[in-house]
Amino acid sequence: MNDQPSLKQFLDELSSYADQDAAQGAASAARAGVPPIGQVLEIAGSGSRVVMDADKLNELQSHSDQSMSMSGQVGSQVKVKVGSSWLVANVRTLRAGDEHGTVIANVDFLGEGSQRSDGSLASFRRGVTRYPIPGAAILPVTTEDMRAIFAADDSPHVEIGTVYPTDDIRGTLYVDPMLSKHFAILGSTGTGKSTSVALILHRISQLSPEGHIVMIDPHGEYSAAFKSCGELFNVDNLQLPYWLLNFEEHCEVLLTTDGAERQRDADILAKCLLAARTKSTQSAQFGKVTVDSPIPYLLTDLNQILVAEMGKLDRAGDTTPYQRLKNKLDELRADPRYAFMFSGMLVSDSMASFVAKLFRLPSHGRPISIVDVSGVPSEVTSVVVSVLARMVFDYAIWSRTEAQRPLLLVCEEAHRYVPKDENSGGQAVRKILERIAKEGRKYGVSLGLITQRPSDLAEGVLSQCGTIISMRLNNDRDQACVRAAMPEGARGFLDAIPALRNRECIVCGEGVAIPIRVRFDDLEPEKRPASSDPSFANSWRETGDEEGIIQRTIKRWRGHGK
Structure with a gap:
């Protein structure tokens, strides 16, 4: 120079x-x-x-x-x-x-x-x-x-906040590009992530009151936010029929062994499950029935088939895997925690009504289903999420010849279900969410991933998200992960991620014209999720009715069976 x-x-x-x-x-x-x-x-x-x-x-x-x-x-x-x-x-x-x-x-x-x-x-x-x-x-x-x-063009869009450093220029998200290519909302605990998620979903719901959104809520936070414009499901009213599970999901629920023994148990379960589905009075009208077909069958039929197969064996030692399966089946039927899935002896074909209410078809102005899985036993939480995600995807595939009804699946705490560790449990849910991330856009299925630990997400899933909304991330590994997933032009914004204030974010990708830094709008109190942190200083000053609190808490604790 x-x-x-x-x-x-x-x-x-x-x-x-x-x-x-x-x-x-x-x-x-x-x-x-x-x-x-x-x-x-x-x-x-x-x-x-x-x-x-x-x-x-x-x-x-x-x-x-x-x-x-x-x-x-x-x-x-x-x-x-x-x-x-x-x-x-x-x-x-x-x-x-x-x-x-x-x-x-x-x-x-x-x-x-x-x-x-x-x-x-x-x-x-x-x-x-x-x-x-x-x-x-x-x-x-x-x-x-x-x-x-x-300046927003005429494409359908929602306003989410104010562009930094201005006071009045609005930050907008373009709905079609954002949903058609998936999106991720990232942020460390305490950054206002849940409220921001609620704000974005509220704005999308207001734009499209006849939309179809399914949200998996693992902590029961969002029911309070969407009681006025959504349908709320939990273990008390979900009524998820066990026969909707495919074979892999049946295995995750019923098999308790590993290695060679697990393979042997799975072979036995496949044979008996196919026989139970085929025995169903409704199977004849569906043509070819497979072990994965969502056809109602009776648990008593599956039980009887296991017993009958056991009776055909010569040596007593060979009955062990059958007995294992039968014991697990009896345990699930008797456990009140599983009543939302394994309830009653009577089985009706409720698939149409279940799909209609879960996917909001029609919406009647309440376009979002909040599925609160916080009350689901932890052993089967990943299976429940797997069934819900797979039903979204399968419905989209099999309804391709019908009038299009695109679906949005929002998954909170996504790192639980699509973890980086490929050997962790819950392989069924991992497979279906990875498949939706890769193929969902072809069939009109959008995926929204929300996580506080993007570095714990499976490789490639974050890179499938066309729009990334990143709030403050305190961990170096998480920042590096987001940096790798964001496009080149956003690099200058990424350096600001550790310095973002609460309820502030960087948005880049398909959903915005260019990368932007946005301060989220304030959300009305009745539309906020129940995720605010308790004030220890204030709460520890309050006394009174401790005995009543303990009695009522223990009653709910014991009554829930957990």
Whole structure:
């Protein structure tokens, strides 16, 4: 840089030579009252380097325009003139320049827009068609420019908050691109993640009151948030028929062994389960019946078939696997905790009504089903989630010839069900969620993953999410995982993730025009999930009725069987 004119000389000369190509941006900016702050140093694909005048940046910090006052800071935007277009870039890193009073910045180009008569930016769109040449003037982005950059088009969209650092520019999510290519909401505990999830789902529900959303709620947080616009299901009213389980899910519930013994038990279960399904009075009308077919069968039939098969054996020792299966089956039928799944001796074909109420077909203005699995015994929670997710996917596959009714499956605490460890339990739920992530968009199934530990998610699942909404993440591994999943142009925003305030997020991907930092709107108290942390200091000051609290708690505890 020493053999070139100084940056200050360059900026001064721009005013004198406004007719030169390198000065076109400055001339346009002068008409809008915006001073140049630097010049392009090096161009390299999506990312480039610019040099800026530290004094001019310091002067801008007291500017009345909030966007201009942030210019030159990490995460802020700058613009450069290329032909008749403005190119917008995001500042990723800053360091002191070789020349005194200069700052070197790495920037990522986000998109471009046309120029209005007053020199400001208009009609912004993602992507870059022409790059600037080294020496082109760098200018700060004004609030009016920001309005053009973040102006929502006519596509269906929802507003979720305010774009940083402005007070009134709205951050929007485009619903179709976000849902058709899946999305993930990430954030450490205590960042306001649950409330933000509720806000986004409320806004989508308001936009599409006849939508079809199924949410898996492992902690019972969201029932309070959606009681006015959703249907709430838990162990008391879910009534999930056991015969909807496929063979793999039957194995996870009924088999208790490992290794070679497990394979032997599975072979026996497959034979007996197929016989029970085939014996069903309804099986004849469905043609070919397989061990996976969701055809109602009686548990008593399965029991009798196990006993009959056991009776055919010569040596008493061979009956052990049959006895294991029979004992487990008897245990499930007798355990009141499993009544929501293994209830009663009478079996009716309730599949149509179950699908209709769970998938909100029709919605009647209540488009979301909250399935609270907090009361489900922990041994079968992953199986219950597997059945629900698989039914969403299977319904979409088998209804392809009908009028389209796309489904959104939202999975809270997703790292539980699609863990990085491939040898952990719950393989059925892992397989179906991975399949939805890879293939769901072909069939009109959208997946929303919510997690506080993205680094514990299976490899590849996060990268299948076209839109990533990241709140503050405190763990280095989680930050690295999100960094790997986010597109190149969002790198400047990623450095802000550890510094985000509560209820603030970075959004990038298909659901937004360009990566944005957004402060979420406040949600009405009656629409918030029951996830607020208790105040130890306040609660520990309260006394009275401890005996009654204990008695009522123990009654519920014992009555629930857990």
